[in-house]
Amino acid sequence: xxxxxxxxxxxxxxxANVSVATVSRVMTGSAKVSEEKxxxxxxxxxxxxFKPNALAKGLSETKSKILGIMVADIxxxxxxxxxxxxxxxxxxxxxxxxxxxxxxxxDLEVTYLEKMISMRVExxxxxxxxxxxxxxxMEYVEQVNKVANSxxxxxxxxxxxADCYSVRIDAFQATDLVMEHLFSLGHTDIAMIGGSxxxxxxxxxxxxxxxxxRRRGIQIRDEYMIHHDYYDDRGGxxxxxxxxxxxxxxSAVIAxxxxxxxxxxxxxxxxxxxxxxxxxxxxxxxxxxANIMIPKLTSVSYNYENFGxxxxxxxxxxINGEEQPRLKTIISELSARDSCGPxxxx
Amino acid sequence: xxxxxxxxxxxxxxxANVSVATVSRVMTGSAKVSEEKxxxxxxxxxxxxFKPNALAKGLSETKSKILGIMVADIxxxxxxxxxxxxxxxxxxxxxxxxxxxxxxxxDLEVTYLEKMISMRVExxxxxxxxxxxxxxxMEYVEQVNKVANSxxxxxxxxxxxADCYSVRIDAFQATDLVMEHLFSLGHTDIAMIGGSxxxxxxxxxxxxxxxxxRRRGIQIRDEYMIHHDYYDDRGGxxxxxxxxxxxxxxSAVIAxxxxxxxxxxxxxxxxxxxxxxxxxxxxxxxxxxANIMIPKLTSVSYNYENFGxxxxxxxxxxINGEEQPRLKTIISELSARDSCGPxxxx
DNA sequence: GATATGTATGAAAATGATTTCAGAGGAGTA
DNA sequence: TACTCCTCTGAAATCATTTTCATACATATC
Numbered sequence: 056x057x058x059x060x061x062x063x064x065x066x067x068x069x070x071a072n073v074s075v076a077t078v079s080r081v082m083t084g085s086a087k088v089s090e091e092k093x094x095x096x097x098x099x100x101x102x103x104x105f106k107p108n109a110l111a112k113g114l115s116e117t118k119s120k121i122l123g124i125m126v127a128d129i130x131x132x133x134x135x136x137x138x139x140x141x142x143x144x145x146x147x148x149x150x151x152x153x154x155x156x157x158x159x160x161x162d163l164e165v166t167y168l169e170k171m172i173s174m175r176v177e178x179x180x181x182x183x184x185x186x187x188x189x190x191x192x193m194e195y196v197e198q199v200n201k202v203a204n205s206x207x208x209x210x211x212x213x214x215x216x217a218d219c220y221s222v223r224i225d226a227f228q229a230t231d232l233v234m235e236h237l238f239s240l241g242h243t244d245i246a247m248i249g250g251s252x253x254x255x256x257x258x259x260x261x262x263x264x265x266x267x268x269r270r271r272g273i274q275i276r277d278e279y280m281i282h283h284d285y286y287d288d289r290g291g292x293x294x295x296x297x298x299x300x301x302x303x304x305x306s307a308v309i310a311x312x313x314x315x316x317x318x319x320x321x322x323x324x325x326x327x328x329x330x331x332x333x334x335x336x337x338x339x340x341x342x343x344x345a346n347i348m349i350p351k352l353t354s355v356s357y358n359y360e361n362f363g364x365x366x367x368x369x370x371x372x373x374i375n376g377e378e379q380p381r382l383k384t385i386i387s388e389l390s391a392r393d394s395c396g397p398x399x400x401x
Numbered sequence: 402x403x404x405x406x407x408x409x410x411x412x413x414x415x416x417a418n419v420s421v422a423t424v425s426r427v428m429t430g431s432a433k434v435s436e437e438k439x440x441x442x443x444x445x446x447x448x449x450x451f452k453p454n455a456l457a458k459g460l461s462e463t464k465s466k467i468l469g470i471m472v473a474d475i476x477x478x479x480x481x482x483x484x485x486x487x488x489x490x491x492x493x494x495x496x497x498x499x500x501x502x503x504x505x506x507x508d509l510e511v512t513y514l515e516k517m518i519s520m521r522v523e524x525x526x527x528x529x530x531x532x533x534x535x536x537x538x539m540e541y542v543e544q545v546n547k548v549a550n551s552x553x554x555x556x557x558x559x560x561x562x563a564d565c566y567s568v569r570i571d572a573f574q575a576t577d578l579v580m581e582h583l584f585s586l587g588h589t590d591i592a593m594i595g596g597s598x599x600x601x602x603x604x605x606x607x608x609x610x611x612x613x614x615r616r617r618g619i620q621i622r623d624e625y626m627i628h629h630d631y632y633d634d635r636g637g638x639x640x641x642x643x644x645x646x647x648x649x650x651x652s653a654v655i656a657x658x659x660x661x662x663x664x665x666x667x668x669x670x671x672x673x674x675x676x677x678x679x680x681x682x683x684x685x686x687x688x689x690x691a692n693i694m695i696p697k698l699t700s701v702s703y704n705y706e707n708f709g710x711x712x713x714x715x716x717x718x719x720i721n722g723e724e725q726p727r728l729k730t731i732i733s734e735l736s737a738r739d740s741c742g743p744x745x746x747x
Numbered sequence: 748g749a750t751a752t753g754t755a756t757g758a759a760a761a762t763g764a765t766t767t768c769a770g771a772g773g774a775g776t777a
Numbered sequence: 778t779a780c781t782c783c784t785c786t787g788a789a790a791t792c793a794t795t796t797t798c799a800t801a802c803a804t805a806t807c
Contacts, residue, residue, distance in 0.1 A: 061521075061551050063793055074757040079795060086796095089755065104547065109519040110465060111793030113456045114762050121499070129485055130689060135476045139502050151516060153467070154500045156485050170497060173455045175407075201450065205407050288693055317693045324695045343476060347634055347663045347690065349670045409763055420787040425765060432766095435785065457763035460792045 062105045071095045082107055113175065122370060123171035124180040125155045125164065132342035133312065137182055137211070140363025148371060150177070157184055161195075168202050178370045179208045181219075187212030187254045207373035209366055213255050213382070220373055221382045222366050226259035229355045229387040233337055234267040236353070236389055237307045241398035242335060243273050246305035248294045248315055249282035257282065257311060260339075264309070279305055286311060291318025299326050306400040307335040313344040316352055316394075331396030341390045350393035357387055408451045417441045428453055459521070468716060469517035470526040471501045471510065478688035479658070483528055483557070486709025494717060496523070503530055507541075514548050524716045525554045527565075533558030533601045553719035555712055559601050559728070566719055567728045568712045572605035575701045575733040579683055580613040582699070582735055583653050587744035588681060589619050592651035594640040594661055595628035603628065603657060606685075610655070625651055632657060637664025645672050652746035653681035659690040662698055662740075677742030687736045696739035703733055 064082075068075045073092050080086045081096040088096070099105070113119040122145055126134040142152050153176065155167040164184065171179055179202065185195060196216045202208060208219035237245055247264050249257040261280060268275050281297055283290030291310055298305065299322065310316035316338035320330060328334050330350055338345070341356035362385050372379045410428075414421045419438050426432045427442040434442075445451070459465040468491055472480040488498050499522065501513040510530065517525055525548065531541060542562045548554060554565035583591055593610050595603040607626060614621050627643055629636030637656055644651065645668065656662035662684035669676060676682050676696055684691070687702035708731050718725045 064795095065793075075794080076757060076759095076796080077755090080756090083795080087755070092756090106515060106519045108460070108521055108793050110456045110459045110521055111762085112795075114454070114460055114764085115793080115795045117762070119456060129475065130478055130481045132476055132478070135481050138500075139475055142500065142502050151499045151501075151520060153497045154484075154488065155497070156488050169452060173452045174497065175454055175456055314693075321693075321695055344690075344693065347660075347667075348693075349667055349695070410765095411763075421764080422766080422787060422789095423785090426786095429765080433785070438786090454763050457792090458765075460794085461763080461765045463792070 061108075062103050064105075064107065067096060067099050067103070067105055071099055117175075119175045119177055120150055121153055121174060121176045122150050122178050122180060123153050123155065123167075123174065123176035124182065125157055125167055125184065127157055127159050127183040129154065129156050131183075131314070132344060133340045134182055136342065136359045137363060137366075140359045141180060141366055144364050144367040145370075148367070152180075159184060161185065165198060168198065172202060172206065176206065177374050179206055180366060180370065181208060181210045181212075183211065187256055188214065189253055189255055189258055191215045207370065209369050209373065211366070220369050220379070222362070222369055223382065223384060224256070224357060225384045225386060226256050227263045229339060230260050230263035231267065232355055232387055232389045233309055233339075234264065236391065236395065237309075237335065237337065238267075238271065240307075240335065240395060242307040243271070243398070244279070244303070244305045244400060245307045245309060246279040246281065246298050247309040248291055248298075248311060248319060249280070250286045250290070250311040250315070251284045252282055253284075260309075260311065282311075283315075286314060288314045288318030288321070291315030292322045293318075295319035295322035299323075299328075304400075305334070306398045307337065307395070310336065310338040312340045313338050313342045313352060313354060316354070317344060317348060320348065320394075330394050332399065335395040335398075337395050339387075345390065345392065348394070353392045353395045354390050355387045356390040357385055361385070407454075408449050410453065413442060413445050413449070413451055417445055463521075465521045465523055466495055466497065467499055467520060467522045468496050468524050468526060469499050469501065469513075469520065469522035470528065471503055471513055471530065473503055473505050473529040475500065475502050477529075477660070478690060479686045480528055482688065482705045483709060483712075486705045487526060487712055490710050490713040491716075494713070498526075505530060507531070511544060514544065518548060518552065522552065523720050525552055526712060526716065527554060527556045527558075529557065531560075534560065535599055535601055535604055537561045553716070555715050555719065557712070566715050566725070568708070568715055568731065569728065570602070570703060570731045570733065572602050573609045575685060576606050576609035577613065578701055578733060578735045579655055579685075580610065582737065582741065583655075583681065583683065584613075584617065586653075586681065586741060588653040589617070589744070590625070590649070590651045590746060591653045591655065592625040592627065592644055593655040594637055594644075594657060594665060595626070596632045596636070596657045596661070597630045598628055599630075606655075606657065628657075629661075632660060634660045634664030634667070637661030638668045639664075641665035641668035645669075645674075650746075651680070652744045653683065653741070656682065656684040658686045659684050659688045659698060659700055662700070663690060663694060666694065666740075676740050678745065681741040681744075683741050691736065691738065694740070699738045699741045700736050701733045702736040703731055707731070 064075050064078045068078045077088055077092055078096050080088050081093050129135055145152055157163045200218045203218040210219050210221055211223060213221055213223055249261055265275050278301055281294045283294050308319055310319055316336050320336060323330060330336050337353045339355040341354040345352035345354040365383055410421050410424045414424045423434055423438055424442050426434050427439050475481055491498055503509045546564045549564040556565050556567055559567055559569055595607055611621050624647055627640045629640050654665055656665055662682055666676060674680050683699045685701040687700040691698035691700040711729055
């Protein structure tokens with residue numbers, strides 16, 4: 056409440072009758088100090104609970120020990136989980152994370168990038184947002200590259216022409232899991248509710264979905280490929296309503312993420328369709344929502360701990376200027392729960 | 402990718418043929434500079450996209466422009482939403498937020514507090530966690546006070562003896578809303594699933610719940626007051642299972658938060674009980690989960706934007722050493738949705 | 748005993764900003 | 778003309794660290 060004077064290395068040095076260099080050496084262990092002086096300094100450090108000023112340290116070492124992380128919406132459990140794992144992993148290496156929430160506002164994104172430069176964050180992590188665009192917005196890429204010019208950037212998407220590292224879910228492999236699961240349950244009339252077709256991840260999922268259908272000799276039906284521009288429950292709800300208008304309804308629905316699945320299930324509930332008895336639902340991300348729905352959702356799962364570790368590993372290597380691949384891939388697993396059942400459609 | 406040399410105020414000064422003081426004055430507007438020199442400096446700033454080093458600035462001004470925020474679990478939408486609002490509001494005043502996720506690990510809490518001191522964050526915000534204990538752990542309070550000694554702390558709970566500011570939900574008023582809503586629907590056999598009875602918020606809810614029942618002349622039944630130590634869906638599930646074993650079941654259930662309500666609804670679904678036809682459910686927090694459940698949950702809502710603003714307002718005043726109340730209160734509203742209906746119990 | 752080697756130490760520089768202080772020069776006044 | 782007053786400017790101090798460099802002293806080597 057009262058703003059006590061915070062100690063400095065000088066205060067310690069004075070009271071211990073040594074130079075600041077010696078105190079610094081005791082703190083960091085960067086060089087040997089005689090037993091006698093070390094004792095004296097350590098005692099004072101404990102006595103006053105001295106914590107060195109990280110700003111001065113950062114300034115002198117030109118290392119802030121801070122990472123900047125930008126997410127579109129921290130309320131989305133997918134982002135929150137990934138943030139948590141990144142924070143946990145980065146903490147092991149002494150890094151703190153500044154979190155910026157962009158709400159997909161492009162102006163804010165730029166503002167935040169500039170702030171991060173000012174802060175001298177050692178790297179920028181960008182999760183979600185405009186980093187997965189199919190058609191590259193050159194102006195945006197230039198903005199990003201201007202930053203990447205001085206600070207390494209690690210993204211979870213794929214941004215053509217941008218000078219950054221990617222740690223990214225393999226949407227093909229993930230979709231293979233989904234399709235094989237549905238095939239194994241006897242489904243052939245499968246719809247897919249995608250997100251914005253401007254994003255790589257949606258496009259890639261559709262692509263694999265079609266490949267898989269072709270491979271099995273199942274006809275691809277355009278009316279089963281439906282999408283919305285937002286990855287939320289309202290989008291899923293609207294799409295599902297449209298699917299339910301079809302004369303020949305699908306027996307299974309793939310949703311681009313849990314949010315979308317949740318919305319779709321609401322539309323089904325309203326129409327009196329039971330999951331999975333009448334229709335199966337499967338989605339991607341396996342967030343906390345998958346577990347709380349009734350029935351519990353079958354969803355593609357990513358091992359978020361590994362995901363976070365891979366992001367931080369990439370960050371650290373980039374900071375140290377180590378050579379490494381520009382694109383790394385996350386492999387998915389399937390968390391089979393209660394929302395998929397055998398095909399009951401005749 | 403390539404770590405370009407980052408410019409300093411000296412580089413600009415040299416190229417502009419002025420002193421660093423002049424550049425600083427142009428950057429901050431702290432004093433007048435002749436039109437001619439200002440032009441020259443501003444041109445160079447734009448040309449090189451110069452961003453002043455925030456660490457140096459922080460060091461020299463002894464103001465980091467960073468706030469530290471500690472939450473128990475950022476995956477919990479309640480915390481995530483509150484964080485988001487704080488971040489949004491703090492951003493207006495030029496502050497960035499370092500987020501630490503404690504997962505309720507006491508060791509981590511201490512580590513993080515120390516880290517924040519080192520970082521010279523201007524204030525600490527602590528949301529959830531061990532800041533709402535009924536029985537005060539003096540050792541913990543001492544830890545907190547050691548920090549509060551040099552940095553203001555704002556918490557969302559109530560920690561007796563701790564030298565910090567509180568911005569806190571009025572559990573009594575919130576519970577009044579809940580009880581009145583249920584009464585107005587004709588419910589009298591009302592159960593309450595609480596969280597840990599070691600926390601103020603649970604104790605206060607029980608207290609008001611009993612007061613309200615007494616006021617209406619309804620007998621208080623111990624078997625309707627059930628609780629679990631964790632504020633999650635598993636706890637809600639177990640508690641509800643026990644409630645369902647009762648011969649005389651309640652007609653309405655109050656859950657301590659949305660997570661708990663979700664768990665309770667799962668237990669109901671498994672027992673074939675329909676919500677709200679057979680039993681009503683109401684909860685606190687009105688997170689995103691309340692909206693995605695089927696049926697949608699009726700839940701106590703907090704106006705998170707105001708909540709965040711009040712926290713940041715308190716933080717800023719504390720930083721500036723302004724006088725202010727130690728305890729501020731958040732008033733709730735009720736978001737009535739589909740999980741409560743008229744009492745059907747005979 | 749003279750020289751080489753090594754270790755502990757402190758003074759001082761560097762990190763990159765802000766701010767204080769003093770001085771230069773111009774304008775206004777008696 | 779001499780004085781004050783004001784504005785603009787830069788040199789230097791400050792913030793709190795780390796790190797380099799030089800030195801003092803002890804030990805080892807021939």
